[in-house]
Amino acid sequence: MGICASVASEIHDDAYGQENAVYYREIGNTNGVQVIGSTYSHPGSKGLNQDSAILFQGYGLEDGAFCGVFDGHGKNGHIVSKLVRNRLPSLLLNQRNAIAKISKSALNTSSPKQSERVNGELVVPSKNFMKWREAGLSAFKVMDKELKLLDELDFSCSGTTAVAVVKQEEDLVIANLGDSRAVLGTKTENGIKAVQLTTDFxxxxxxxxxxxxxxxxxxxxxxxxxxxxxxxxxxxxxxxxxMSRAFGDFLLKNHGIISIPDISYHHISPNDQFLVLATDGVWDVLNNDQVISIAASADNEEAAAKAVVDASAAAWKRKFPNSKRDDCTVICLFLQTRINMICT
Structure with missing residues (x-):
């Protein structure tokens, strides 16, 4: 699996715009390029929308992708979530490219590989996963340090969660920090089943x-x-x-709050249809099965994320009519062409 080293040097913090949820393509000619998903964010009723999200098509490899959702909190949560969204993709890829240049003997391979069962067979993560894992741990550490060095901004009681997924060929690398969530929709005999890929920290x-x-x-x-x-x-x-893990929140970093992500691996099988990443405003009112069903039933890839957000907003009004609604942000990343999907 090769990595496109030139991509990282072309990424700039202002390339994504100022929208809360953006779809970025690292492809020269986008005419006729298949849309692989969608992202959508809707503010709650608490004030500024502090969520951010990015779906980055062509990340690392031409058919690769990076997707991440970031749920800010505190006075400057809206700032830190955007800073992380704009910086983390390039920082992660820079770390991955640097590690690729290091000899095998210099790599830290002490961490055990996490295996999983796919269709009854034990699947061991590829060597590339171990490099992405090391890159992820390093990138998250550097990201938090960079935030702390921004003296003009106060992140002592402000921060953001992060759940990010890197797709490279048939490998998914999932990095999770906080209580946003990644859920996989996989095809079974009874329709699309939800498989949670992350732990709510x-x-x-x-x-x-x-x-x-x-x-x-x-x-x-x-x-x-x-x-x-x-x-x-x-x-x-x-x-x-x-939450127990986050970027920022430096007042609590000496008291157990960490910015170390949980990084896991998933091998994409032919039955795996799509991923949904969402902030906790969605999961507070919809369960995994409901979210996966809504995304699978959407008219097309471009409509899927908004369909989940709209359903979340309606569920908030129905379940908590007297409470302030949280921001809701969703990314749907499709792993197969929708013609192969079976929705029930």
């Missing part, structure tokens, strides 16, 4: 809570919202972060 997850408490952070819920565990400083009732 919230303070209530036992392993996450243990790490935070070991760093003297506090994990507890407010009386008025007992279902939401939050992270607090050791001796202050602030800031009350509702």
């Amino acid at each position: 919230k303070p209530g997850v036992p392993e996450e809570a243990e790490r935070i408490r070991n760093c003297n952070g506090r994990v507890l819920a407010l009386k008025e919202e007992p279902h939401i565990q939050r992270v607090w400083l050791p001796h202050e009732d602030s800031p009350g972060l509702a």
